[in-house]
Structures are given as structure tokens and as C-alpha cells.
Amino acid sequence: MSVARIVDAGYMVGFEESVCNVSKDVMRTELGKRNRSLYHVAENKEFQSYEENTSHQTNLGLARNQSPSATLETWHGRLCHRTLDSPAVNYSSSKVRDMEVSNTSVASTKICGVCALGPQHKEAEMKAREKGTELLSVVHSDLCGPMETATLNGERYFITFTDEMSGRVSISLLRTKDRALSQFQAYPSRAEKASGKMIKALPTDGGGEYLNKAFKKYLVAAGIYHIVTPPYSPSRNGLAERMNRTIMETARCLLLESQISFKFWGHAALTAAHVHNRLPSRSHNNTSPIAFWTGKEPSIGHLPVFGSTPWLHIPKEMRRKLAAKSLKGILVGYE
Ligand SMILES: [Zn+2]
Numbered sequence: 001m002s003v004a005r006i007v008d009a010g011y012m013v014g015f016e017e018s019v020c021n022v023s024k025d026v027m028r029t030e031l032g033k034r035n036r037s038l039y040h041v042a043e044n045k046e047f048q049s050y051e052e053n054t055s056h057q058t059n060l061g062l063a064r065n066q067s068p069s070a071t072l073e074t075w076h077g078r079l080c081h082r083t084l085d086s087p088a089v090n091y092s093s094s095k096v097r098d099m100e101v102s103n104t105s106v107a108s109t110k111i112c113g114v115c116a117l118g119p120q121h122k123e124a125e126m127k128a129r130e131k132g133t134e135l136l137s138v139v140h141s142d143l144c145g146p147m148e149t150a151t152l153n154g155e156r157y158f159i160t161f162t163d164e165m166s167g168r169v170s171i172s173l174l175r176t177k178d179r180a181l182s183q184f185q186a187y188p189s190r191a192e193k194a195s196g197k198m199i200k201a202l203p204t205d206g207g208g209e210y211l212n213k214a215f216k217k218y219l220v221a222a223g224i225y226h227i228v229t230p231p232y233s234p235s236r237n238g239l240a241e242r243m244n245r246t247i248m249e250t251a252r253c254l255l256l257e258s259q260i261s262f263k264f265w266g267h268a269a270l271t272a273a274h275v276h277n278r279l280p281s282r283s284h285n286n287t288s289p290i291a292f293w294t295g296k297e298p299s300i301g302h303l304p305v306f307g308s309t310p311w312l313h314i315p316k317e318m319r320r321k322l323a324a325k326s327l328k329g330i331l332v333g334y335e
Pocket residue numbers: 076081082112113114115253
């Protein structure tokens with residue numbers, strides 16, 4: 001294993017008394033355990049293939065032209081490194097539109113080295129009591145950051161609002177924590193317009209971004225019951241925390257696989273949320289978050305691989321004489 005290569009990719013490798021781990025900003029993954037004077041990296045062939053593959057642009061198929069039909073490897077990338085064995089392919093493709101897998105013979109774990117650095121992404125877990133009975137009635141929120149690296153727009157935080165009933169997550173990138181209130185104010189207005197429903201309760205942790213005077217005043221005026229989790233007992237706020245962790249782990253995989261600068265963590269996090277909202281969840285009646293809101297299965301045929309390198313056509317008017325008709329781009333997200 002080359003520690004230098006991992007460090008060159010912008011990660012830190014830490015050796016502690018009993019474990020060694022790789023980290024970046026708030027993300028941390030255990031690499032191995034210490035045995036006497038040596039640290040043993042967990043036996044993991046995929047991890048070695050990650051190393052072999054890091055010299056390439058990507059070890060997954062590039063989806064230059066999005067199409068409903070792609071290989072399992074490409075779908076694994078398009079779905080943000082979701083676990084895709086045969087049952088998972090059958091399950092997911094039956095709950096969305098425009099997902100055709102052209103080969104199902106290889107398990108995605110066998111072809112993706114990046115996933116070896118962290119757990120493969122299963123759907124965000126929900127507990128039995130975390131299933132609201134009405135859209136928007138309970139919205140969970142949590143703020144994540146500060147990241148060590150700011151995005152190109154100077155953002156170091158993200159905040160999520162997750163609707164308990166559907167599992168739909170709305171994510172915003174923030175420069176400072178005090179933007180939390182304005183993002184929450186923007187969230188229900190967009191969502192309520194679509195559903196005509198009102199937020200009744202907002203579980204959060206006791207972070208200052210939620211407990212300040214302005215936030216409290218807004219919640220009282222809007223008639224929203226604020227459920228604050230006491231410190232060190234995160235069970236009530238577990239849904240939002242798990243959602244943020246899933247988003248961050250997914251973002252880490254996307255960046256690692258594409259070898260794009262960590263400045264694009266925000267794009268990767270938005271991509272992770274976009275894909276999450278379109279995939280079915282066993283804890284939500286095998287329905288995708290979007291389907292709860294629209295009543296129909298979402299199409300995912302448009303999803304490209306994060307970090308793929310499409311050729312972009314340059315319109316005639318924008319071209320100088322003899323200049324190239326197209327430019328190679330790097331895909332870092334989509335609307
Ligand atoms: Zn993967």
C-alpha cells in the first residue's frame with residue numbers, strides 16, 4: 001500500500017495507538033489495526049485494486065452519453081457507489097424507470113476499488129419509529145462542517161432537511177453556520193408549494209445554529225415544534241445524522257474515484273443527495289423519496305458518472321476561427 005499516493009490524493013493517514021486510518025475533513029475511514037509493532041491493513045483485495053487504478057482517470061466506465069442501458073460497473077458509478085449485486089439490481093431497477101443493466105455477472109464490489117476504502121453505500125437506514133405518516137409533518141435537520149477545504153464559492157458547511165415520511169433530503173451548502181435559518185425558511189416554502197402541507201416538528205441537535213434567538217422566534221411564529229436532542233444522546237436526531245454521514249461518505253467515494261480536487265466536495269454532496277432521492281428504500285415501503293412526492297417512479301436514465309469527462313460542444317458563435325469545436329469537461333453535478 002502506498003501511503004504517499006493516498007497523501008498525494010489530498011488525504012491524511014493517521015497512526016494511532018491501536019489503529020491506522022485515512023481522513024479528510026470530517027471523514028475518517030479505518031484502514032487497519034495494530035498488531036505489536038506493525039499496522040495490518042484489512043485484507044481487502046479491492047483496496048489493492050484501488051491503488052493500481054489511481055493512475056487512471058477512473059476505474060469505472062465513463063458515461064459520456066447517458067443512456068438507460070449501461071454495464072453494472074457504470075451503474076455503480078452513476079448511482080454514487082450504491083451496492084449493486086444481482087438482487088440489488090433487480091430491486092432498484094424495478095422501482096425506477098430507465099435503468100437497464102447490460103451485464104449482471106460481476107458484483108460491483110469486485111470491480112470498484114474506491115468502495116474498498118469505506119463501506120459500500122447501502123440506503124440510508126431508517127428506524128421503525130422514524131416513519132412519519134404525512135409528508136413534511138416531521139423534518140429532521142443537521143449541519144455538517146466546517147470542512148478543512150472550502151468550495152470554490154467559499155462554503156465550508158452543509159445543512160440537510162430530511163422529510164421523515166418520504167426520506168427525501170434537501171441539502172444546501174453554507175459559508176457560515178448563521179445561514180442555517182435562511183435555508184430553513186427557503187426549504188418549506190419550496191416544498192410546501194408542491195405539497196400544500198406544513199411542517200409540524202423539527203428535530204435537531206442542540207447546535208447553536210438552531211438554538212439562537214432568531215431561529216427560535218421563527219419556529220414559534222411558524223407554529224413548528226422544535227424537538228432538541230440533549231447532548232450525548234443523539235438517538236432522536238439519528239436520522240439527520242445518519243443522512244449527513246451517508247452523504248459525506250458518498251461524496252468521499254465520488255471525489256476519490258474521480259480524483260477531483262476536494263474543493264468540489266459540495267458538488268459531490270449535492271450529487272449524493274440527488275441520487276438518494278431517486279432510489280427506492282426498503283424502510284420507506286420500497287418507494288423512492290421522489291415517488292412519494294410525485295406519485296410516479298423517477299427516471300434515472302439521465303444520471304451520469306460523477307467526474308466523467310464528456311466532450312462539450314462549443315456553439316459556432318463562441319468559437320474563434322480554427323478553434324476546437326468541442327472541449328473536454330469534467331462532470332461535477334447536474335440539476
Ligand atoms: Zn464503488
